[in-house]
Amino acid sequence: MTNRRQFLQGAGAALALGSGLVAKSALAALPEAPTMQLTNMQPPLEPDTGPWFNGVVTLNSWSLPWRMKNGWKEFHLVAEAVEREMAPGMVARLWGYNGQSPGPTIECVEGDKIRIFVTNRLPEHTTIHWHGIFLPAGMDGVGGLNQPQIPPGKTYAYEFELKQSGTFMYHPHADEMVQMAMGMMGSLVVHPKNPEEHKVDRDYCFLMAAYDIEPGTMTARINTMLDFNIWTWNSRVFPGIDHLLAGLDERIRVRMGNLTMTNHPIHIHGLKFEVACTDGGWVPEAARWPEVTVDIAIGQMRAVEFIADAPGDWAMHCHKSHHTMNPMGHDVPNMIGVDQRQVLKSLNKLLPGYMVMGERGMADMGEMVMPLPRNTLPMMTGEGQFGPIEMGGMFTVLKVREDLVAGDWNDPGWYDYPEGTVSYEVDLS
Ligand SMILES: [Cu+2]
Helix, strand or coil: CCCHHHHHHHCCHHHCCCHHHHHHHHCCCCCCCCCCCCCCCCCCCCCCCCCCCCCCEECCCCECCCEEECCEEEEEEEEEEEEEEEECCEEEEEEEECCECCCCEEEEECCCEEEEEEEECCCCCECCEEECCCCCHHHCCCECCCECCECCCCEEEEEEECCCCEEEEEECCCCHHHHHHCCCCEEEEEECCCCCCCCCCEEEEEEEEEECCCCCCCECCCCCCCCCCEEEECCECCCCCCCEEEECCCEEEEEEEECCCCCEEEEECCCCEEEEEECCEECCHHHCCCECEEEECCCCEEEEEEECCCCEEEEEEECCHHHHCCHHHCCCCCCCCCCCHHHHHHHHHHCCCCCCCCECECCHHHHCCCCCCCCCCCCCEEEECCEEEEECCCEEEEEEECCCCCCCCCCCCCCCCCCCCCCCCCCCC
């Protein structure tokens, strides 16, 4: 994990928001449009202009810098084709913003006047809709209804004053099925005016997106309606999804949005949480109740909050089990209980070394190093301290640690289990 200064240096000069560059770009009609190539989470953005806020951390992503101009906070999004590593071993050709899919998180503060420039470098027109934000109808971004679509090569400006705080997202409302199937989306977080309000120790966010990418290919199929094969958080799959870190007894928020075509029951092990905010606003405390799974419907956002009161490595995942699998598992027949020895004998005459699998379940596949087509991922993968984790897709680990101090974003490694606290084999001899 790098600190923000290293991140700014590493990500290229366009990101440097030092006073020199601000002075230069203040003369320009458009603010800089920084891009990001790194796929690991960047530490929270610390505002250097405008009102203070406690920044969010976006899994495997980053927050977009801005400039202030005559009292307006100005951002610049560039819609463009990008390449996204979904996990080591697989790169997808997607559409996104500023070098990545999803686009950078936009963070601002209730009361801010914001102007977002959108430059279209796609081969077709686009728009951006600001999901959940109360704004003038002409800024709402539905192509044809609220504005003409932004043609390729053109730049449009959206401007509005933020009248609320909470958890939102942005995505196109133009050729929507194609543009969202290609990965165009981003998180939009509006912080409360008073940074002490709704304050947490760590604030995470991510969006769920589903893709249909045939193993061995790189480009998402755009006409798929339901049969997606890659289930992502911020266009990443396990084991490529960042772990969430928490110091013992810290208050943690996780903001999640769903832009797939099905719902996702998100389950966190080891502790209980409450839904504290939706894309409609903050939930009054008296109206919250404890949960360990929250179902997030299509087009919804949910921010859950919890006290990280249990040290350990805790799974956090979608509870639809086929959403914690990667693409190589989808066309495998169910062979449980089928004795394949005879088949294997005949097959081995033709294909020496060929393996059959699945007669005792599919767990073997988590360990097996199978030859894969170029550019895809095994269906179950990831390695823990006790062996294969046998997961893919929408799965990651929440690491709660006693010795993790505020502001430390370094991965502490696997949990060191106190002696006598791990499930053990019973001696029956
Ligand atoms: Cu799911």
